[in-house]
Amino acid sequence: MVSFKSILTLAVAATTASAFPSPKLPGCGEVDIIFTGLPPYHPLVAQQGFNSSAVDAGLRADAADIIKAGYNLRVVLMGPEQDISVLVNQTNGIRWDGTGVGYGVRGSRREDLTIRLGDIIQVFHERAPRAPTVFDYSFTTALWAIQTKFPLSSNCTNSPGKDLV
Template sequence: MVFFKLLLLLSSVVCVMAAAIERAAPPPMEAGCGELNIIATGLPPFHPIVTQLSFDPKVVEAAIRADAANITKLGYNLKVVLMGPEQDLDVLRTKIGGTQWQATGVGFGMRGAPREDTTIRFTGGLCKNCAPCKLLGIWLIFIVDLVNLYRSEVPNAPILFDYSPTTMSWALQRAFRLPADCQPGKDLEIERLTVAIGH
C-alpha cells in the first residue's frame, strides 16, 4: 500500500512538472513562407534498429514521406537525411554545409523506443555481448554525437524533436509559425545514407 501511495504521489508530481514545462514553452516565432530551411535526420525505415523495435519499415517509410510532404506543403523548406549510427557523422556534416539552416530535427527513431527491453539495453543491463546490444550501444553514442554536431555546425538553430514518423511537422509548427496561406516550400530531398552492417 505504501508503494502504491508513493507511486501515486510521484505520478502527480510528474504531471504538475510536465504541465509547468508545457506552459513555459516559448510561443512560436513568426516566419515568412519559404524562408525556413530545416534539416532533419532519422533512421532509414529499413534499418535493422527499426525492425528490432518491431516497427513495420514500409509503414515508417510511408509516414516519413507523408510528413515531409506535409512540411513542404505548409511552406517550410526541408531536407531529410536518413542514416544509422554506423554511418560516419562527417557525411552529415557535409550535408549541413553550404546552407543556412534555421532549424534541425532529430526523429523519434533516433532517440528512443517505447520498449522496456530496449531501455534496459541502453543501460547495459540486459546483455553485453549480443549483436543487437552492441548495435544499440553504438546508436546511443551516435545520438549524443548527433546533437553535438548540430550544436557545433548550426549553433543558432533549435533542435526539434518529434514523437513519431508523422510529427516533425508538429514540432516545426510549435517552433515556427508560418502564415496560413503559404505556397509550398522547397523539397530539398529525402536522402537515405547506408553502409553495410556486419553481423
C-alpha cells in the same frame, strides 16, 4: 467614472506594447530545416518493433506535408554504421533555422544509437549553433514538431517550401 490609475495603467500598457513589438513570423519558404533519423528499412527500425513499410510511408507523407506547409526541408537518413561526416557534409551551404532528430534514434535503448544521438546533437551545435532542435514523437509528427517551434505568418497552400535534397 474613470480613475487616474486606470488611465495611467492603459498608458503604460500601450507604451510597453509599442516598445516591444511582437517578432515578425517568417513567411512561406523562409524557414530551412534539416532533419535526420534512421532509414525506414534499416534493420534497427524493425529491431525496435516498428513496421518498416509503415515508417517509410509515414516519413514520406510527413516530409511532403512539411514542404506543403511552407517549410524548406532536407532529410538525412542514416544508420549508426555510417560516418557522422555524412551528416556534417549535408549541413554545408545553408544557414539552418532549425534541426531535428527522429524518434527512432532518440527513443532507442541501444548504446550505438545513444552515441549517435550525441554525435548528431554535437554536429547540429557546431554547424547550426543558433538553430533550435525539434523532436517528433513518432514517424509522422515532424511537421507538428516544426510548427510548434516555427509558426509561419500565413497559410502556404499556394506557396510551398522546397525539398532541399
